[in-house]
Amino acid sequence: MAEQQVERKAVEVAAGILIRKDGTILMGSRPEGKPYAGYWEFPGGKFEPGETAHEALARELREELDLDIGASTPWLVKVIDYPHARVRLHFRKCHDWKGEPRSMEHQQFGFYHRARLPAGELLPMDDLIAGWIELPCVAAWIPQKGGDVEARVARAKEAGAGLIWVEGEKPVSSDSGWTGSFARSEAEVKLAAANHADFSFIRKGVTGLGEEHEIPVYLPAESASEAAAAEESGAQGVWLEF
Numbered sequence: 067m068a069e070q071q072v073e074r075k076a077v078e079v080a081a082g083i084l085i086r087k088d089g090t091i092l093m094g095s096r097p098e099g100k101p102y103a104g105y106w107e108f109p110g111g112k113f114e115p116g117e118t119a120h121e122a123l124a125r126e127l128r129e130e131l132d133l134d135i136g137a138s139t140p141w142l143v144k145v146i147d148y149p150h151a152r153v154r155l156h157f158r159k160c161h162d163w164k165g166e167p168r169s170m171e172h173q174q175f176g177f178y179h180r181a182r183l184p185a186g187e188l189l190p191m192d193d194l195i196a197g198w199i200e201l202p203c204v205a206a207w208i209p210q211k212g213g214d215v216e217a218r219v220a221r222a223k224e225a226g227a228g229l230i231w232v233e234g235e236k237p238v239s240s241d242s243g244w245t246g247s248f249a250r251s252e253a254e255v256k257l258a259a260a261n262h263a264d265f266s267f268i269r270k271g272v273t274g275l276g277e278e279h280e281i282p283v284y285l286p287a288e289s290a291s292e293a294a295a296a297e298e299s300g301a302q303g304v305w306l307e308f
């Protein structure tokens with residue numbers, strides 16, 4: 067029985083993380099009569115034949131919310147086995163859309179801070195993802211070798227690093243408690259996800275980033291100004307060494 071579940075074909079689903087400048091995110095409440103009714107989720111839905119993740123997302127947002135989105139960037143891909151279906155969720159970030167969401171299918175929608183959602187909770191997977199959205203886009207790696215660690219931590223803060231990882235210690239951010247991992251390849255990013263890391267730094271020397279990673283990934287860079295380009299390629303941001 068368990069084996070049959072693993073082999074169920076996954077339904078491809080696009081989910082949009084539409085972020086406003088104030089940091090609030092568009093979420094909708096699942097309607098009565100559907101599995102997990104009353105739980106909050108990111109807008110989106112199943113792919114139609116031949117559609118890319120972006121196309122599915124753009125169509126769903128038009129149909130459900132009368133919104134026209136511009137570019138969206140790949141972020142995380144997660145497979146979930148629900149009792150009712152096995153789904154592959156393609157989470158994509160979007161900062162660019164036209165209009166205000168209008169519920170076309172009588173679903174409740176709004177822009178919220180995760181901590182200030184009205185009654186109800188996010189789908190379990192979405193709750194985890196929503197926490198990761200808040201990870202900063204610039205991180206710092208501080209190896210023990212290289213002299214005065216404290217001075218380098220101070221320099222990292224000055225440079226705007228929102229997450230600081232000193233070799234041999236736990237990574238620290240404003241919301242500490244994150245666990246991280248260094249990866250040499252996509253396979254190692256998957257391994258980090260399987261080991262419940264919250265994010266992965268990709269080591270220098272790895273070029274390119276596949277679209278399918280399950281945890282936020284930071285790419286090596288020389289300066290914080292490279293963060294936007296990293297985000298466009300599907301990463302959370304960049305890490306700099308101090």
Ligand SMILES: Nc1nc2c([nH]c(=O)n2[C@@H]2O[C@H](COP(=O)(O)OP(=O)(O)OP(=O)(O)O)[C@@H](O)[C@H]2O)c(=O)[nH]1
Binds near residue numbers: 082191
């Ligand atoms: N749209 C959306 N679906 C999500 C999210 N997270 C998540 O687990 N899902 C799951 O992915 C599937 C999305 O399918 P859907 O929205 O097109 O379909 P549905 O189950 O609401 O019902 P339907 O088949 O009647 O359209 C559901 O099983 C839903 O529980 C999310 O953030 N957004």
